[in-house]
Ligand SMILES: Nc1ncnc2c1ncn2[C@@H]1O[C@H](COP(=O)(O)OP(=O)(O)O)[C@@H](O)[C@H]1O
């Protein structure tokens with residue numbers, strides 16, 4: 001169980017700077033997520049930690065020990081891959097035992113730990129099955145058991161849920177988080193799915209073009225994005241000129257749709273802004289509105305469903321917003 | 331500071347280094363020596379182009395070039411002509427016994443073609459059985475010797491090279507393309523000519539190219555059938571055997587010309603095929619067409635006739651080997667004398683054949699599989715260069731490589747001539763491209779993350795190779811092993827240059843028996859060779875079947 005220190009790490013492929021000077025410290029036992037759009041360098045950074053990708057510069061340490069020059073198989077890492085990577089020539093138990101045998105665990109100790117690991121991922125009794133007899137979700141459980149059973153210093157996940165269907169993704173991510181917390185192993189998790197990242201992580205590093213955009217707890221990044229990219233990537237937002245809201249300053253601000261309310265439903269102290277309804281969608285619990293302001297810009301509003309109001313396109317409407325939730329972007 | 335090679339690259343680099351070392355020593359170095367022999371004077375000291383002028387100045391050798399090319403082109407055309415309708419019938423028409431046809435059609439690829447040529451002589455030659463029988467009825471036909479017979483044998487033994495890819499091509503045509511053409515008002519017949527066939531053309535040409543190169547390099551068939559007609563590979567051999575000067579300059583010239591021709595053909599093909607590649611990405615395999623009874627019967631008769639005709643010579647050899655020969659003359663009495671004579675003289679040729687084939691197959695696997703690993707898993711110029719060099723033997727005639735071996739390893743620090751090792755090494759080099767091709771085909775289907783998973787679980791790259799990749803590749807490695815074994819067992823062109831003393835193989839026995847007119851021993855050696863070839867294939871087939879069933 002170890003913290004991870006990443007210092008000035010960089011890597012280029014030809015002219016592409018896949019990872020461009022990343023500095024990070026991941027705490028002991030932390031669930032840390034690398035989040036960003038496809039191609040931003042998440043996998044490359046993760047593979048550098050695992051030892052499958054060379055560093056052009058910088059260094060990586062587990063605790064005090066520098067590991068970026070060590071061969072991958074000596075790094076003591078558990079890795080879970082997007083496509084499961086379960087060995088098709090071994091049974092489920094054979095897969096889970098693979099890393100233990102490499103560590104010369106044998107006999108009853110081996111059997112006990114394999115059974116334990118399978119029980120942990122709810123596959124008790126599946127040891128003798130072959131991988132081709134399992135579903136995608138079960139395969140990913142095998143892969144997780146296989147990575148956990150060696151009690152690695154660090155667990156790495158590269159988009160482990162993206163090949164599963166939506167419902168399974170939601171339940172599996174909760175399971176992964178629980179397992180990680182109960183075992184206390186430091187984990188780095190890669191995903192491009194903002195909601196998944198927010199649901200599992202202690203902290204998130206938002207990446208773009210090989211650089212870290214913002215690092216922080218999920219709620220902190222969501223509520224206080226420091227850049228336009230962070231504000232937009234972490235969920236729907238309104239990016240508008242400060243002037244449009246009648247505020248001082250020249251820059252852009254971010255205002256989340258749920259920070260806006262209809263005049264009649266808002267506290268009296270909130271600032272008002274008037275416009276015309278351009279579009280209405282009732283999605284069930286939430287009603288989405290597009291409101292066109294006097295200067296032509298469009299505001300997205302998300303309001304809880306309310307049976308006693310009528311909203312029609314073309315109608316004039318007065319909106320209120322929570323001034324505390326206006327984020328000034330730099 | 332020590333030389334830092336990143337750990338991810340250590341194993342591939344080590345493999346590549348060994349690969350370069352092996353291929354450099356046993357492929358590039360011999361080839362370089364063939365080349366330098368061709369541009370040095372008879373004493374091997376001064377640079378000169380005189381050898382080229384001397385060889386090409388003689389009409390005999392110019393004829394060797396044109397004959398070889400003309401026969402190659404003709405045989406390529408006839409194989410295409412036979413195979414394309416055959417492939418279409420197998421892919422799209424209701425033909426009974428398709429599985430059997432396919433199994434039988436692949437057999438000429440592993441059976442030795444010069445055995446087929448020899449059978450043709452025994453059946454249709456001057457004193458041939460069929461010839462005499464026809465003569466008795468007053469029917470005569472043209473001579474089987476020379477270009478006609480050679481083209482016939484090439485067609486019968488090489489047609490699967492076109493048939494198999496073309497059939498795959500016809501099956502890969504997306505039905506929706508054909509349906510689109512027909513919905514635009516094209517008749518089925520016109521659709522075939524204007525839509526389906528053009529899509530399949532690259533496959534036909536790819537197969538035709540293999541045929542053409544095979545004809546350029548083939549030694550045994552023209553040796554049996556050419557008589558006075560000069561043919562490239564045979565003349566290179568004769569020149570080499572006959573040259574007494576220390577520097578085999580004339581054989582070197584023919585060797586270089588042969589390599590250049592093959593290389594030119596390959597380059598043209600690469601140009602052409604890269605320019606037109608029709609990927610249709612078939613989702614639905616095209617259906618079997620509904621046709622009238624007449625066409626259905628015609629297709630069945632056609633397919634079965636071609637398949638069986640190609641195998642008749644081999645069958646005939648086996649039958650004839652149990653008959654009585656007096657010298658080269660055949661008498662229709664059952665007899666085991668041929669085998670008695672063959673094996674009484676010595677069982678060494680049979681044992682040598684088995685030994686060399688096994689050693690070469692092991693060596694090819696040990697060299698080819700790791701090279702395939704580097705070629706598929708590493709993206710770098712180094713890997714590309716290794717790939718090109720490992721494919722090179724495909725374009726080198728066995729005769730030429732063998733001449734290079736003799737020139738390179740009969741003196742100096744590494745002397746191999748006169749022993750068995752030189753033959754095994756030559757076979758290994760010749761078959762490496764096939765092992766690399768077949769292994770990389772499998773490796774492409776194995777997800778690299780399996781290796782990474784194994785490494786992250788604590789197994790070194792080398793252990794991962796042994797514990798994960800080898801088991802996953804086992805089926806492919808095994809079939810590659812058997813195919814190498816089988817083709818090495820019937821290798822002739824390098825063998826006749828390299829064998830010595832007691833290290834004769836079955837093919838050499840046959841070759842010598844043919845030279846000295848010992849028909850009986852030749853047929854016995856030929857049918858032993860056929861058995862030796864077909865037995866492992868049958869075993870492999872059963873093994874694969876059992877593996878698939880379990
Ligand atoms: N082996 C490689 N060779 C060349 N380019 C690569 C390689 N691996 C990644 N890249 C490039 O580096 C960038 C980052 O890739 P990656 O780390 O896979 O992104 P992500 O996982 O965030 O989608 C991409 O532009 C990708 O094309």
Ligand SMILES: [Mg+2]
Nearest residue numbers: 039042043044
């Ligand atoms: Mg990725």
